[in-house]
Amino acid sequence: MTAQLSSGTAACPGCLATPAEPARPIPDDVQIALSLPGIHCSACIATVERELNAHPGVEDARVNLTLKRAMIKAAPDTRAADLIPVLERAGFEAHELDPGALSATQADKAGRDLLMRLAVAGFASMNVMLLSVSVWSGATDATRDMFHWISAAIALPAIAFSAQPFFANAWSALRVRRLNMDVPITLAILLALVTSLWETALSGEHAYFDAALTLTFFLLAGRYLDYRTRAAARSAAEELTALEVPRAIRIVDGVEAEVAVADLKVGDLILVRPGGRMPVDGQIVSGQSELDRSLLTGETLPVFAEAGQLVSAGEVNLTGPLTLRATAVGQDTSLHRMADLVAIAESGRSRYTSLADKAAKLYAPGVHILSALSFVGWYIYSGDLRTALNIAAAVLIITCPCALGLAVPAVTTAASGRLFRKGMLIKHATALERLSETDTVVFDKTGTLTSGAPELVNLGDHTRAQVEVALALAEASAHPLSVSLAKAAREAGIKPANVRDITEVPGYGTEGEYRGQPVRLGRAAWVGAQQGAETSAWLAIGDDAPLAFRFSDALRPGADEAVKALRASGKHVLLISGDSKGAVRALAEKLGITDWVAEALPQDKAQRIQDLRDQGRKVLMVGDGLNDTAALAAAHVSISPASALDAARVASDIVLLGNDLLPIADACDTAIKATRRIRENFQIATVYNVIAVPLAVIGLATPLIAALAMSTSSITVSLNALRLR
């Protein structure tokens, strides 16, 4: 050990210069994150922590019930795959999360920062308000001056700390010669402080320290609400991403090793097991299987795969193990190139101006002009700079967008909370506003309106004996069609026939021997049948003509109701799919959708959405596949189910957490209501201004009136928003 250490140190010349530090390599502990969707009580917490801490290698395990997650610090060779069975034995569902995709600590820093500023502003405003109340109730002369000085001593440092976000925003807007909502806020706060200090120094009657602080407090509360809503959505979205731990099996000299997908290089040999997703683009070196490409192209029919064939990242391997040689990894894969399309399409959406921006555009210049006019007017009329400045400050404080700052965040918080409880995640700040404007809904087929799982449709066409044979063969395979066939047959009360020597031929099907005859269940060509337009598995018994078991894609729960509800609310519903004509037509007729397009390429989908936009329509796109991502980004607003590919979820504004599609129709209603509330809130804020501003302009406003106007308008606005819950 000693020899090893000394040779190790000598190898590094830099280490020789620092002899004090012993060269003891401490292996870093690994962080493992597990998602525990089933935990809900104190007993769950105790059991999970006890089980995990008892496992060798685990140093510390802590459950977070709010996030339904366990964070585990463990010795370097501990793997999540070892811990999950431990929890499953204890009766808890557990999934591994990729700690790299969870940036909770970093995101939380911003939230903590805002919370701290909010606390300081709250503390200072309460104390100053206490002093101000005594001034309003009649403190005079020396007492009043002293109270004003104490207020100043509290207000100045408190505002210097807590109003920093506004100052920073206003400065960055001014630097590029623009006006935003933070410019009048900053100006009002600063002007109020300056005039109040001046007044206090001259032992004047009115000081606005309390107004400056309450203003900061209310506005920070709005910011914090806004932040919390988005942070909750972000952490839930992160969790969805983190559930797909990017690992792959690399074969080096015939030995399999699990590595991170990021470490794969071009030329690596990679093993993809049945059920696994291709981590990279590559060429199949050995193995036979079938590939499910529905997430990439929208086709439901599995594609046959054998050595020599090219595969793209994102395709799912269905039946046999495949060995690939990587041809493109990471950013170069077709999956990522498709994601770049999204970036281009998305730039169009960022041009959307939210209601808050529209209000700010009208409001900021108006306030500045009004305040400047009253300053000039009073200066000409009275010739007194002090009076004029005081009145200008009062106008700015009274018009200050306290209620406007709360109007939008309070409503979006209430609406997002309501939709989250129904299983929808609002990812984008203006998603609700855009959703409320939609008049056209475009659905993708595979994986969106349908669940992507096949459903046997013609069980009744076959005799019991035939189905018994088919069931025996189907149960030997994990292919989706076999699984579905076996499920349907079992539900019909059928028992498997006694088929012997069953073997699965990956990529083709299963075969065996039944009463001395060879029997096969599988692809059309393999059993000697002609492939039709529909998804089907074929059964051949001896030399008899093959029998078709036909499948249709099962409808996602709530799809029918969602489409009906959307049509009932006067929206135009379209179906655009990459799947074959027959399948798309059948589904469109089932749901009563008259406008449908089949065999659409990803570019066609995006183009179609662009055409609808050019006609002045506001399109809601609902899709899940990689072939939908460009369309999702091009649409006015977009929704994707949680089962969607990561790229599609990133491109969409709203993620549907449950399996049910019905919340979509609900979300449209909620969005319309939310937008109505936001408009109402703006109106309420305006009414307060219409009453209070004339008082300020003619010089009758006192700090008491300013405080009353500010608090009542903020509270009314928040209460109005709460009606949405």
Next chain:
Amino acid sequence: MEVLAYLIPISLFLGGVGLVAFIYTVRSNQYEDPDGDARRILSDEWDDKPKP
């Protein structure tokens, strides 16, 4: 009015204590898991001695 000379510093001090306590709780991650903390109080584990 002399009483103000005591009362105002006292009120400011008490408010300050509250503020400092709040900042301490935020810094020591006490708002990370509100649901879990509400449940943990019901658990009788570590009742006899604190968790090491």
